[in-house]
Amino acid sequence: MQLDRTAIKAAIRSKVIELAKALDIDATALGDAEIIPATGYLDSSAILELIVWYEQAYDFPLRQEDINIDNLGSIDAMTDFLLACKRR
Amino acid sequence: MPNPVYVPRVNNNDDTVRIVELRVKEGDFVKRGQILGAVETDKAVLDVAAERDGFVLKIVGPPGETAGVGSVLLWLGETADEPMGEEAMAADVVVAAGGTEQPTAKARAMLRELDLDAAAIPAAGKRLTVADIEAWLATQRHPPRAAGTATPAAPEQPPSVPGEFRELTGEERGMLLTVLWHRDSAVHGYLEFEYDPRPWADYAAGYAMQNKLMLSPLLPLLAFRLVELAKASPRVNATIINEQRYEYHSINLGFTVQAGQTLYLGVVQGVQEMSAARFIDALGEVQRHALAHKLRPAESSGATLAFSSMARWNVTRHIPVLPPYTSLIVSHAAPGASGSAVLGASYDHRLLSGFDAAQVLRALAQPPA
Numbered sequence: 001m002q003l004d005r006t007a008i009k010a011a012i013r014s015k016v017i018e019l020a021k022a023l024d025i026d027a028t029a030l031g032d033a034e035i036i037p038a039t040g041y042l043d044s045s046a047i048l049e050l051i052v053w054y055e056q057a058y059d060f061p062l063r064q065e066d067i068n069i070d071n072l073g074s075i076d077a078m079t080d081f082l083l084a085c086k087r088r
Numbered sequence: 089m090p091n092p093v094y095v096p097r098v099n100n101n102d103d104t105v106r107i108v109e110l111r112v113k114e115g116d117f118v119k120r121g122q123i124l125g126a127v128e129t130d131k132a133v134l135d136v137a138a139e140r141d142g143f144v145l146k147i148v149g150p151p152g153e154t155a156g157v158g159s160v161l162l163w164l165g166e167t168a169d170e171p172m173g174e175e176a177m178a179a180d181v182v183v184a185a186g187g188t189e190q191p192t193a194k195a196r197a198m199l200r201e202l203d204l205d206a207a208a209i210p211a212a213g214k215r216l217t218v219a220d221i222e223a224w225l226a227t228q229r230h231p232p233r234a235a236g237t238a239t240p241a242a243p244e245q246p247p248s249v250p251g252e253f254r255e256l257t258g259e260e261r262g263m264l265l266t267v268l269w270h271r272d273s274a275v276h277g278y279l280e281f282e283y284d285p286r287p288w289a290d291y292a293a294g295y296a297m298q299n300k301l302m303l304s305p306l307l308p309l310l311a312f313r314l315v316e317l318a319k320a321s322p323r324v325n326a327t328i329i330n331e332q333r334y335e336y337h338s339i340n341l342g343f344t345v346q347a348g349q350t351l352y353l354g355v356v357q358g359v360q361e362m363s364a365a366r367f368i369d370a371l372g373e374v375q376r377h378a379l380a381h382k383l384r385p386a387e388s389s390g391a392t393l394a395f396s397s398m399a400r401w402n403v404t405r406h407i408p409v410l411p412p413y414t415s416l417i418v419s420h421a422a423p424g425a426s427g428s429a430v431l432g433a434s435y436d437h438r439l440l441s442g443f444d445a446a447q448v449l450r451a452l453a454q455p456p457a
Contacts, residue, residue, distance in 0.1 A: 023400075037302055043400050044303040045346075048372070052379040062376075064369045069302050 003058075003086060008079045015053050016075070019046040032075045058082055090145050090172055092160040095127060096136060096385045099265065099412075102129040102192060103157050104215070107149045115168055116144045121384075124162065127155070132258050132265075134385045136161060143168040154214065191216035197330070259350050266353075269412035273328075275437040278407050279445055280419075283453035285429040291455035299365065307343075307420065308368045311395040313456065314418055315339050315359045315367070317448050318393050324448060325392050327413040328438045342391030342411050343371060345378035352378040353411055355391045396420070405430045415439040418452065 009032060020027035020041045027041040037047060051072065055062055060082060066072070071081040098105050110125035112118055118138045125136050142164030149155045149162070163172065191199060191206050195216045199206055202225075206216055209224045223243065246253075256264065270276060292306035299305075318325040318339055326335040339360040342353045354374040359367055377383045396408045397420035404424045408417045419432035431453055433445040 037304075044307070045400050047303055048375055049379055052376050055376075056380065064373055067302055067372065068300060072302060 003083065005079055005083065008058075008082060009075050011057065012050075012054070012075045012078050015050055015057075016041065019049055022046070030075070034075075035069060035073045036075075037069070037073065054078060054082075058086075060085065090163045090165045090170060091140060091142065093124060093136065093138065093162050093164060095149065095155045095157055095159050095161050096134055097157045097389065098127065098129045098132050098134050098385075099389065104154050105129050105134075105157060107151050107153050107155055107161070108133060109151050110147060110162075112144050112147075112162075114144050114147055117168075118142060118144060118164070125151070127161075132262055134388070137384050138164065140164065142166060143170070145170060145172060192218070194218045195221055259352070263351065266411055267409055270409045273412075274410050276410065277435050277437040277440070277442060277445065278432065279435075279442055279449070280405060280430045280432040281446065281449035281453055282428050282430055284427070285423050286427075288453075288455050295364075301368070303372065305368050307395075307397050307399075308371050309364065309455070310418075310420060310452065311341055311343060311371070312359070312362075312364050312367045313452055314393065314395055314448070315341055316456075317451055318416075319360055321444075321448070323439055323444065324416050326415055326439055327392075328415075328436065333439060336392040338392065340390045340392045341367075341371075342394035342414070342417070343374070344394075344396040344408075345375050347379045347381060350381070352383060352388065353391055353394065354378045354383060355387055355389060357386055357390060394418070398422075405432060407432060408434045410434050410436060416445065416448065418449070 013030065013032075016030055016036065017027045023043065023046060025041055027039070030036070030039060030041060036042060036050075037044075042050065051062065051067060054060065054072075066081075070077065072078050095105060095107075105127040106129070108126040108128050112124050118124060118141065120138055120140050122138045123135045124138055126133055127136060128134070143166070145163040145165040145168075147162045148160045155161065191211075192215055195206075195218050198204075198218055198221050202221075204221065209216060209221055211217070211220045212223075288306060288310065292304055292309055295301070295305050295309060296303075322335045323333065325339050326333050328334065338358050340355050340357045341359045342355050345352045345354045354371075354377070356362075356367065356370045356374055359370075362370065374383070374387045377387055391411045391414055394408075394411050394414055394417035396406075396417060398406050399420055399422040402422045405421050406419050408419045410417055415436040415438075417434050419434070421430050421432070423429040431449045433449050435445040
């Protein structure tokens with residue numbers, strides 16, 4: 001998986017849309033800065049699926065304390081958190 | 089001092105397992121959580137993970153061997169050349185080379201019940217099983233079993249419609265085992281309680297805001313409340329063994345997780361010692377492992393109480409199957425058109441009455457004050 005900001009954001013957006021579609025919800029209007037849990041596009045189980053996909057796609061195991069709105073709340077946040085941790 | 093890695097229990101009925109594979113060799117360095125190998129029974133396969141970092145000092149149970157549950161699989165040390173103590177060497181002998189002829193626990197119970205001699209009944213494998221006894225009974229025209237137990241069945245013949253056999257996956261075998269225990273061992277009762285879900289939704293939303301949570305804590309908080317109720321009523325966290333109530337010392341909460349096509353019962357062990365916050369974290373970790381199909385042995389076995397929700401699929405009621413050796417599983421569902429919702433309870437009537445189950449649901453329907 002490519003560690004390019006634009007590619008990461010596109011991949012996360014695509015996954016959110018896919019997970020929402022499984023719930024019969026159209027999430028194509030999701031903004032990069034929108035707080036995903038607050039949009040109602042994904043329920044808790046789907047957000048967990050998104051997180052597990054994110055860990056596996058970027059070989060990026062998370063600690064439970066990493067899973068919060070600041071780090072993973074939006075497409076922007078997920079991208080920034082991934083790039084920041086990978087650069088350390 | 090060397091530390092042992094023990095052979096895990098795969099399920100409650102099998103006291104031995106077969107070592108399927110080892111992914112390490114003596115001298116290797118392993119990290120905590122690394123999969124060291126796998127063991128199996130005829131019902132399931134389980135990975136064995138390292139509980140700590142260390143060097144593999146000695147492999148006791150090589151692949152292909154049958155090993156006793158709780159015996160030593162291998163030894164880990166802090167350095168590659170750490171000496172093995174006498175205790176470590178002595179513990180090696182608990183591995184049962186080549187297996188044992190002792191009947192399975194269920195088979196022993198059946199032998200006792202029917203007053204049969206194990207030596208008279210041929211075993212298809214290394215251990216005498218209930219299936220062996222039932223097959224033998226079918227050939228002996230033995231009198232029907234005691235009331236309350238299943239009738240021995242002759243081997244099924246395939247239907248006349250053309251088809252082919254497919255091996256069950258480990259998860260499918262687990263489901264089969266669960267359903268058979270529910271059918272053959274428990275005396276199933278079910279009841280449900282209609283309630284207003286809004287107070288719980290408000291409570292969970294407030295909790296999420298206060299603790300800045302990313303995921304709704306509604307289901308974890310409901311499950312945690314169930315644990316609190318079980319702490320106050322130990323019969324809820326128990327099972328029946330040999331016509332005696334077996335009250336568990338630990339509350340191990342089983343929680344259903346649908347991961348693609350696979351339904352897991354993830355297990356959080358020792359919840360009675362946890363705060364709500366700690367439980368939410370622990371359950372979140374188990375759910376993530378389940379969704380990645382990487383549940384650890386302790387996260388997929390030993391449930392003593394269970395909780396299941398099908399609300400995300402807008403199912404408004406469902407009757408869950410009791411996990412083996414539990415007396416209660418609570419089902420949560422989506423609100424109906426009227427706005428009210430239903431909490432259901434499948435319970436083992438040998439242990440709990442309808443009144444007992446109703447009391448749990450009534451209390452569970454209200455969030456903590």
